[in-house]
Amino acid sequence: xxxxxxxxxxxxxxxxxxxxxxxxxxxxxxxxxxxxxxxxxxxxxxxxxxxxxxxxxxxxxxxxxxxxxxxxxxxxxxxxxxxxxxxxxxxxxxxxxxxxxxxxxxxxxxxxxx
Amino acid sequence: xxxxxxxxxxxxxxxxxxxxxxxxxxxxxxxxxxxxxxxxxxxxxxxxxxxxxxxxxxxxxxxxxxxxxxxxxxxxxxxxxxxxxxxxxxxxxxxxxxxxxxxxxxxxxxxxxxxxx
Numbered sequence: 001x002x003x004x005x006x007x008x009x010x011x012x013x014x015x016x017x018x019x020x021x022x023x024x025x026x027x028x029x030x031x032x033x034x035x036x037x038x039x040x041x042x043x044x045x046x047x048x049x050x051x052x053x054x055x056x057x058x059x060x061x062x063x064x065x066x067x068x069x070x071x072x073x074x075x076x077x078x079x080x081x082x083x084x085x086x087x088x089x090x091x092x093x094x095x096x097x098x099x100x101x102x103x104x105x106x107x108x109x110x111x112x113x114x
Numbered sequence: 115x116x117x118x119x120x121x122x123x124x125x126x127x128x129x130x131x132x133x134x135x136x137x138x139x140x141x142x143x144x145x146x147x148x149x150x151x152x153x154x155x156x157x158x159x160x161x162x163x164x165x166x167x168x169x170x171x172x173x174x175x176x177x178x179x180x181x182x183x184x185x186x187x188x189x190x191x192x193x194x195x196x197x198x199x200x201x202x203x204x205x206x207x208x209x210x211x212x213x214x215x216x217x218x219x220x221x222x223x224x225x226x227x228x229x230x231x
Contacts, residue, residue: 031217042203042221043158056218091157095217103217105157
């Protein structure tokens with residue numbers, strides 16, 4: 001059984017460019033989370049989807065960050081006009097149920113903004 | 115919001131020794147406490163978790179204890195092996211305003227565990 005996959009694994013962007021990061025959760029998982037992990041730190045919550053509904057986007061650092069999950073499966077995190085402080089690993093996690101399930105993490109996308 | 119503090123930031127032990135990592139949390143409403151292991155270049159992997167209605171949980175060489183009164187929880191690894199070397203994160207989840215929870219996690223800062231052969 002495939003786990004959570006993310007693509008690309010590495011992304012280098014010039015400051016000001018837009019980027020799109022993809023997450024393929026485990027099939028059938030209702031919940032999907034995005035986290036941002038700065039170097040040497042723990043992951044920090046960005047946003048949460050229950051199926052296609054974005055129920056919590058309180059962790060998105062600015063309006064340059066946008067996430068969607070239009071069909072309740074694959075999700076995309078988009079960052080517009082990237083800044084150097086956006087450099088981090090972006091982790092996606094999915095969970096079978098809402099609220100009480102184990103979160104399975106993908107390998108992450110390492111974004112470097114030059 | 116919830117704040118999770120984790121200590122120590124680095125821990126070095128000899129193979130076969132025990133390792134203990136401690137975390138404290140700020141929000142007494144937190145009700146779920148997972149521990150994750152993260153190896154270089156990989157995403158976090160759940161190794162054990164505990165819910166607020168339980169004081170201790172054990173799985174082979176790994177155990178977690180929870181003290182709700184003091185708002186702290188700990189990870190215990192016995193008979194450590196070199197393959198236990200990794201970064202370990204504690205986390206806490208609090209219910210939403212309505213009392214339900216969708217599982218949003220607040221993580222500690224991580225502990226780099228090194229097990230020397």
